[in-house]
Amino acid sequence: MSSSLFLSQRSLYEDDYSCILRNPQNEFNYGLHYHDFYECVLYLGNAGIFRIEDQEYLIKRGDIVLIDMFKPHTLTYNKNYFYERFSLSINLSLLISFSTSRSNLLDVFHNCSDRLPVYHLSQEQLQKYLTLLDKYRKIKLENGKDILEKALIHQLLAYIYSDCYRGRHIDEKEAQHAQTIAALLKYINTHLNEEITLEQLAAEVNYSEYYVSRLFRKISGKTLTNYIQEKRIEEASCLIRGGLPINQAAEQVGFNNYSYFYKTFKKIIGCNPADYQARY
Template identity: 55%
Template sequence: MEAKFLSRSSIYKGDYDCLFRTPKNEMRSNLHYHDFYEIVVYLGNAGIFKINGKEYLIRRGDIALINMFDPHTLIYNKNTYYERFSISIDPNLLLSFNTAQSNLLDIFSKDSRNYPIFHVEGKCFDKYLRILEQYRDQKPAHGKDIFEKALIHQLASYLFSDCYDGIHFDNTDSRHVSMIAKLVDYINKHLSEDLSLGVLAQEVSYSEYYICRIFKKVTNYTLTNYIVEKRIAQAAHYLTGDMTINKAAEKVGFNNYSYFYKTFKRYMGMNPAEYKEQHTQANNN
C-alpha cells in the first residue's frame, strides 16, 4: 500500500496540536505520512501500529515517536475502547526546544533502539500521566497556548531523558533537518505562489541541486513530488467544505485546470468533482 500525504490543515493550525483520541474520533486506518513530527502516548491497548514497513502491537504505556515523512498508520479495533494522546508538532517548534546539550532529533533517529516505539510503566509512566492530566483538567483562562507549549516542552524533556541511547545527530545532519524545516515552512505559507526550485533554493541560500539531494536523502521523497502531493492534499481539504473546485485549484497554486484535474485524479483516485460530491453527501448524512 502506498502512503498518502496527509495535509496538516486537516489536523491542526499553528505550530502544534494536542488531542485525545478514542475509537469515536479516531482517524481512518490509512497509511500516510506528513511534514511534521508526532508523539503519541497510548493509554490503552489500541491495536497494531505500522510504521516504515514494520508492525507493533500497542499496549498501555507505549509511546510512539513519528518522524517527518515516515509512512505509518494505526489499525485499531472500533469495538474496543482505548485512549491515546497525540501531539503534532511543527519541525521548527521542535527544533526551537533544542539546546547545546540536548538535541531532540536524536530520539527521532531511525538508528535509535527506542525508535519508533518504547514502553514505560510504573513511576516512569506516571510522570507522563500527570502532564496529560494537567492538559485535560487545568487549562488557564488566558495564555492557554503558553500553558500547552510548556507542557509539551516538559514532556519533550522526559522523552529525551528516557529515550536517548547515545545515538547522536551530528551537526551536518542537524543542519539538513533545519534546512528541510525551513523549506516546509516556506512551502506551507506560499502554497498558492511560485514554488519553483529556484525560488526555494534562494529562500534557504543553497543550490537547487543541493536542496533536492538533501531533501531526498533525509525524507526518501523528492522535493517536487512533495510539493505536488501537498498541493493536492490541501485542495482535497478545501473541497470538503464550500469552496469551489476552481477556487481550490487556484488556492493551492494550480493555474491550469486541466492539469489540476488530471493530477488530482492521479493522487486521489477520483476527479475533483467526484471527490467534492462524495464529501458533500457524507456531510449531509
C-alpha cells in the same frame, strides 16, 4: 509511498503543533498515511497493532510511539477494547527551537523509524506522563491557553528525551540538514498559493539547486516538485470537503491551469475533483 496517503501539517492544524486525546469513538481513520511533521503518541490502553512502513508492533498501555516525517504508518485498533492515546504533532521548526545544546530533540526524533520506534514505560515512568496529561485536561484559561499548552509540551518533550534517548547524539551535519529542511518546509508552507521554483528554494537556504534537490529527496524519499504537488492537492481536497467550489480551491492552493489541476488531482487522489466533491 504510492499506497499511502499524504497528510500535510498545513491542512491538519493551524499552529506549529497539535495535541489531541483520541479513543475508538474519535479515532483517526485514514489508514496508511504519512506527513511532513513529527508525531509522538502515548498510549493509555492496549490499542492494537501499529504499523510503521513494513514493521508491525503490538501496542500496550504505557507505550510511546515516535513517528518520523514522511514514514508511512497506521494504527489497526482493537474495536473490542476502550483505550485512550495522547497524540502530539509538532513541526520540525518548533522541535528544533525547543532543543538545547545539551538536549537535542532530534536525537530521539530524527530517523526514529530506523531504530526501535516504540518505547515501553515502566509504571513509575508512566505516572509522570499521567500527571502531566491530567494538567492538560484541566486547562480552563480564557486567555493564554496556548502558552500553557506549550509549557506542558516542553515538559512532555523533556520526559520523552529522558526516557527515549539511547546515547547517540545527532551529528553536526545531520543537524544542519534538519535546519535546511525546516527552512524549505516553512517557505513552501508560506508560499503554497504562489509559484514556487527550485531556484527560489535554493536561494532561501543559500545552497545550490542540485544540493537542495538531493538533500530533500534523501530525507523525504520524494522530489521537491512531487512534494509541493501532493501538498497542494491534499489541501485542495480539504477545501473541497469544506464546501469550497472546485475552481476556487484550485486557485487557493496555487493552480492557475484548471485542466492541469484536474489531471494532478486525479493522479494523486485517485478520482477527479467533481467525483470527490460529490462523495463528500
